[in-house]
Amino acid sequence: MDRTYFGQHSSSQFNEALESIRNHLMEMGGLVEKQVVDALDALLRADSDLAEKVMQAEDKVDKLEIQIDEECARVLALRQPAASDLRLIIAVTKAVSDLERIGDESAKIAAMALQLSEEGESPRGYVEVRHIGNHVRNMLRDTLDAFARFDADKALDVAAEDNEVDLEYRSAMRSLVTFMMEDPRAISRVLNIIWSLRALERIGDHARNIAEQVIFLVKGKDVRHISMDEMEEKVKG
């Protein structure tokens, strides 16, 4: 978050509390981003050690979720935040749930990586994993960046990217299903890739959810469940 946003309260304790929440959210975001990157690497390189590492990182992410929610509850109870401070607390509380679930999905991908390192590689699907994986990883980085900078325009871009990911995902699924019919002996291995793609698609959804919270935070407008055109109007208007 822009530092100028803070320091506007007469209470320095209030400022410190908001600053601490900000730092922890960014720490959690950084950890989760690393989990996504490592999970993808583990899958693409059949690296079971790295996959184990991703699964172990969940614990730290979970603890941060609980800690941040506690900090937010304390600020709500003691500081009675209003206006943009209140929106910040609400947006953070929603965002940590999404970050935690992105961590979950990364752990699922890591589990698939382990599975594939035991069963042997899938004959198809790595190109799609790499492509969609890079896409959602960039979305996650951009949405965290938008949160840090209070950048509603960047958040809008992330939301638009999610529609592209959904199209890429559906196209990848169609070709993998066709392939399984042609080579049924590979079904079990290809399914590991399919589950990983599914997890990536979910990560894209969660990145989009966080982007929507950034827009709420900056613009004070709830942009969930509306079309991209409506969202753009609310951000630019």
Place this chain on the structure above:
Amino acid sequence: MDRTYFGQHSSSQFNEALESIRNHLMEMGGLVEKQVVDALDALLRADSDLAEKVMQAEDKVDKLEIQIDEECARVLALRQPAASDLRLIIAVTKAVSDLERIGDESAKIAAMALQLSEEGESPRGYVEVRHIGNHVRNMLRDTLDAFARFDADKALDVAAEDNEVDLEYRSAMRSLVTFMMEDPRAISRVLNIIWSLRALERIGDHARNIAEQVIFLVKGKDVRHISMDEMEEKVKG
């Protein structure tokens, strides 16, 4: 929620605001429960009209999510709730996200029902859908009931059920994957069932999340990311 919980504030407007949030949460819960039941019926009876109805119901669920979050933000801004009132607002804000996602998953099941009504039935998997479907539907009903009654013990039971659903889900998956290898021509149809089971398993996860919020609300303890034994200790202790 137990009515005795309300009416303890000197401000009748505050009481009305909390009562309204309670009513809307229960309305949303009821709608979502109906979506789950209808989605299952649509799948099991290959009823495409009912499937369409489930998908159309999403809009109303989405609107309620936004409305309830607005009401919660207003109470936070104007009433500065403390202690159990604050926990209620936090728990409701988290629970509506989970309810909305249960609605999403129901719509996915409905989409699979439509698909199957076009492609023809899957040769396998309906027994599992019915069984796991009933299980998660009961979990959802019980968790909403636990929320309405501030019943932490009942919430604990729901959390325990989720582990059983996960086992049932994994066993169903194994047998369906084996079946696909034996009859590759059915892959596409069986996959529709697999996606539906996946959605049901996710609904179980979300019901469990709501149950954890009920325990937080009633006991003031965060029971996310801990073992069932630890959770039981925190609820009973």
